[in-house]
Each structure stands twice: as C-alpha cells, then as structure tokens.
Amino acid sequence: MNTKHTDISSNKNTPELIEATIKQLAKKTGSSKLYCFNWLSDIKNIPATHSIVEIRFKNTRKEFFDNTHNLPLEIGDIVAVESSPGHDIGVVSLVGELVKEQIAKVYGKKIPETFNKIYRKAKTTDIEKWEEAKALEHTTMIRTRQIAKNLKLDMKIGDVEYQGDKTKAIFYYIADERVDFRELIKILADEFKIRVEMKQIGARQEAGRIGGIAPCGRDLCCSSFKTNFVTVSTAAARAQELSLNPHKLAGQCGKLKCCLNYELATYQDARKNFPDTSISLEFEGGVATHTKTDVHKGIMWYFYRKNDVPTFAELSVERIHEIIELNKKGIKPQRLEEEKSNENLVKELDYENVIEEDGLKRFDKKTNYKRKNNKSRNTAKSTKKTNTQKNPNPNPNPKNRSRNKRKTN
Numbered sequence: 001m002n003t004k005h006t007d008i009s010s011n012k013n014t015p016e017l018i019e020a021t022i023k024q025l026a027k028k029t030g031s032s033k034l035y036c037f038n039w040l041s042d043i044k045n046i047p048a049t050h051s052i053v054e055i056r057f058k059n060t061r062k063e064f065f066d067n068t069h070n071l072p073l074e075i076g077d078i079v080a081v082e083s084s085p086g087h088d089i090g091v092v093s094l095v096g097e098l099v100k101e102q103i104a105k106v107y108g109k110k111i112p113e114t115f116n117k118i119y120r121k122a123k124t125t126d127i128e129k130w131e132e133a134k135a136l137e138h139t140t141m142i143r144t145r146q147i148a149k150n151l152k153l154d155m156k157i158g159d160v161e162y163q164g165d166k167t168k169a170i171f172y173y174i175a176d177e178r179v180d181f182r183e184l185i186k187i188l189a190d191e192f193k194i195r196v197e198m199k200q201i202g203a204r205q206e207a208g209r210i211g212g213i214a215p216c217g218r219d220l221c222c223s224s225f226k227t228n229f230v231t232v233s234t235a236a237a238r239a240q241e242l243s244l245n246p247h248k249l250a251g252q253c254g255k256l257k258c259c260l261n262y263e264l265a266t267y268q269d270a271r272k273n274f275p276d277t278s279i280s281l282e283f284e285g286g287v288a289t290h291t292k293t294d295v296h297k298g299i300m301w302y303f304y305r306k307n308d309v310p311t312f313a314e315l316s317v318e319r320i321h322e323i324i325e326l327n328k329k330g331i332k333p334q335r336l337e338e339e340k341s342n343e344n345l346v347k348e349l350d351y352e353n354v355i356e357e358d359g360l361k362r363f364d365k366k367t368n369y370k371r372k373n374n375k376s377r378n379t380a381k382s383t384k385k386t387n388t389q390k391n392p393n394p395n396p397n398p399k400n401r402s403r404n405k406r407k408t409n
Contacts, residue, residue, distance in 0.1 A: 015127035022091055023076035038075065040096055052099050052115060055081055055090035058134075058161045059209045060227065062093060064103055066115040078122040078130075080164065085195065089122055089130040089164030126164065133162035137169075140192060144171060147187055155179045158206045168195040174206055204229045207253035214251070221258050232256040236264045239271070241293060270295045274317055281323045283333045288313060302336065313337060 013021075040046065051067040065081050067073060077092045094102060103111055122130070141160040148155055155175040162169045169192070173179075185196045201209075208222035222229070237249055237260055251257045277290040281302055288302035291312065298317045303310065313336045315323075326333055 015124040015131075018127055018131070019078055019122075022078060023074075025076070038094060038096065038098055040098060046097060049097065050100060052103065053092060053118060054094035054099050054102055055079065055118075056093040057088070057090045059159065060205070061161070063090075064099065064106075064115050065118045067118050069118070069120075071118065071121060073118075073121075078127060080119045080122050080126055082116040082119060083163060083168070086163065086165040086167045087119060089126055129166060130164045133164060133166040136166075137162055140169065143191070144184075144188060147191075148181075148184060151184055151187075153179055153181060153184060155181070158201060159209050162194075166194070168197065170197045170199050172199050172201050172206075172209070174201060174203065202229070203253040203255055204258070207251070212252050216259075220252065222253075226258060229258070230261060232258060232260050236260040239264060239267050241295070267295055274300070275320050275324060279324060281320065281336060282327050283323070283336050285335065288336060304336075 051070065052064050053067050053073055054062060055065050056062045063081075065079075071079075073079065073092050073095055075092055075095065079090060079092060080087045081090055082088075137160045140162075141157055144157045144160065148157060154177065155173045157171060157173050159172040160169055161172070171188070173181075181198055185198065188194075188196045204222055207220060208226070211223035212220050214220050218224075232255070234244060234249075234256070237244055237256075240260070240263065242249070242260075249256055249260065274293070274295075277293070277300075279290075281288040285306060286304050288304040290300060291303045292301040294300070300315055300317065300320060302313045302315060304313065305311065315336060316338075319336075319338055323333055323336065
C-alpha cells in the first residue's frame with residue numbers, strides 16, 4: 001500500500017492502529033492514483049442499484065467484488081475477499097453508484113456477469129497475517145532474482161506481491177522476448193511453499209510500481225495518478241514543434257514521456273486552419289519554403305533568398321492562405337508580407353521603456369544625480385586649490401621646471 005506518512009508495516013503497530021491509519025489515509029483522496037474521489041459522498045439517501053465494490057491492493061492493482069452479504073462498507077475498510085486459492089486482503093477504494101462508472105471505464109462493453117465475493121471485514125488475525133506476508137515480499141524478490149540469474153533467464157523480476165493468506169504470490173517480470181520459466185516456477189514453489197503466478201509487465205508499468213522523480217521535479221505521472229498507459233509516438237513531438245532528441249523526450253522508463261500526449265489535442269485543434277507545410281509560396285522575388293510554425297500565435301516562418309542573401313519572412317495564416325489562392329490562379333504577389341499602412345508603422349516604431357518600467361531597480365530610491373555631480377565638482381575644485389597652494393608651479397613636468405630656473409637666472 002502507498003503509506004508515505006505512517007509506516008504501517010512496523011512490528012510495533014497493532015492491527016487496530018493499522019486499520020485506523022489506513023482509514024485516515026483513505027480520506028485524503030487524490031494523494032494516490034489508487035484513490036478515486038467520490039463526488040457523491042455528500043448526497044444522502046441515494047438508492048442502491050448494485051452491490052459491487054471497488055477494492056485496491058498493492059501498487060496499481062484494483063479489482064471489483066460483489067458485496068453479497070450487504071456489509072456496511074466505507075472507503076478505507078480492510079476486507080477479506082475471494083481468491084483462487086484461499087482469500088486475499090484488500091482496502092475498499094470506492095462504493096456507491098460511481099463504481100458502475102469505474103466498471104464501464106475498465107471493461108467497456110465486455111462487463112463480466114459475475115464477480116468474486118467479499119467474505120467479511122478483516123479480523124485481527126487477518127491483518128496480522130497480511131502484515132507478515134508483506135514483510136516477506138522484498139526478500140523474496142531478491143532471492144528470485146538470484147535464482148533467475150543462475151538459470152540464465154533473460155528476464156528481470158520487478159516486484160513481488162503476496163496474497164493476504166500467504167498461500168500465493170504474484171511475480172511481476174519484464175522481458176523483451178518470450179521466456180521459458182517453468183523451471184523457475186518449480187524452484188520458487190519448493191523454496192517458498194507457495195503457489196506461483198508469473199505476470200509480465202512493460203517498462204511503463206515497472207516505473208509506475210517503483211516510482212521516482214520526473215525531470216519536471218514532480219512525482220512520476222505513472223506512479224502518482226496515471227492508470228491507463230496510451231501509446232506515445234514521435235508524431236506527438238512533431239505536432240508540438242519539439243526537437244526529436246531521444247535524451248529529452250524519453251522518461252525514466254526509457255520510453256517516450258507520457259506527458260507528450262497531454263497537450264497534443266490542443267495543438268491538433270489549433271492546427272485545423274493551418275495550411276500544408278509542404279506547399280511553397282511563389283512571389284515575384286522567388287519561392288519561399290516553410291521552416292517554422294508558432295501554433296498558438298498563428299504565425300509561420302518561410303525561407304527565401306533575396307539577392308543571394310538568406311531571408312526569413314514572418315507570415316500570418318490568413319496571409320499564407322491568400323498567397324496560396326493567388327498561386328492557384330497563376331498570380332504571383334509582389335511581396336510576401338502584407339503592405340502596412342503608415343499608422344501601423346508609427347505604432348510599431350513607438351518606443352516603450354519596458355526594461356526600466358518592469359525592472360527590479362524601479363523599487364529602489366531615486367538618487368539626485370545633480371547633487372552628486374555638484375558635490376564631485378566642488379571636491380575636485382577644492383583639491384585643485386590645495387595643490388596649487390602647496391606647489392605654485394602648475395606644470396609638474398621636470399623639463400619645464402628647469403626652463404623656468406634658467407629664465408630666472
């Protein structure tokens with residue numbers, strides 16, 4: 001479980017304290033991607049149309065179970081649920097009518113007819129056994145990696161999840177190719193005396209289970225809120241005019257960053273009225289080709305040569321469409337840019353002292369530069385007078401001094 005504030009796996013904690021801590025953390029909806037905000041919680045007396053409850057387990061695993069005994073369940077309750085074999089221990093993450101929306105989101109149109117059952121609320125012995133099982137997960141993962149290395153299997157064990165009754169464990173692994181792990185399953189079953197289930201995950205799922213800090217300085221999206229992983233392609237980077245640098249576009253999982261898809265729809269919607277970049281613009285000065293686009297400002301830059309000098313023209317989308325229509329009719333405009341009136345030129349040439357107005361020095365006290373200059377002049381005059389009194393000869397050059405002596409002689 002994601003319990004950042006309190007260590008509920010400590011031996012000093014009692015089952016009652018563990019249950020109270022989990023309930024307290026469950027109220028902080030939004031702190032984990034396994035939580036789901038129940039925006040119907042403040043509405044009372046909603047008629048129940050189903051008995052399905054959403055249960056969360058370790059890391060990213062969530063499943064739906066049927067509350068056949070009509071137990072009064074709340075978010076954060078620890079329950080014992082049906083599994084094969086035995087039973088598992090999980091935490092209630094969502095109840096009520098919103099569970100139907102979650103089921104439709106997960107299964108789509110292929111909703112199963114029956115779900116596994118919820119047996120009971122977890123007893124003290126259930127929670128103690130559950131904590132003992134979770135304490136074995138790390139040592140089991142390290143030992144499994146050693147066994148896989150000895151068997152020379154091309155796979156990486158990313159995580160281990162024990163069932164609540166310690167009779168079964170799920171081993172999550174990553175592999176590029178198909179792996180024959182039948183011998184590994186036999187060794188694990190004999191050594192740990194459990195039923196073994198191998199589950200393959202991808203690099204994105206592994207990063208979501210392990211967690212980390214992203215280049216933006218925040219928690220990884222896959223470990224904080226993202227549950228469904230959509231494929232990300234380089235077309236998303238091209239649409240947003242990003243440089244195709246693999247070191248900058250790749251996340252900690254080694255794949256393209258999921259955040260490349262966040263603003264993709266906005267860019268695609270803004271590009272609907274943009275012309276095809278492969279179309280060149282013909283005018284009397286030559287032919288201009290597309291080089292760069294500013295999507296949100298609606299501006300495109302075109303390159304052409306003027307007297308063998310490379311030149312760039314900044315054009316609006318409306319002007320580009322106008323030139324394309326003229327080229328289709330066989331007309332070449334005199335110039336690419338629009339002819340600007342004198343009023344627009346005067347407005348563009350108006351100068352604003354932006355640096356001084358918005359600079360940090362505008363908060364400083366303004367000093368009287370005239371007084372400063374007068375003071376400096378007065379001090380210079382006084383030093384000059386004192387020097388002339390001490391040395392009546394204003395010319396300090398030794399050659400001139402010798403000449404003056406000769407004249408007096």
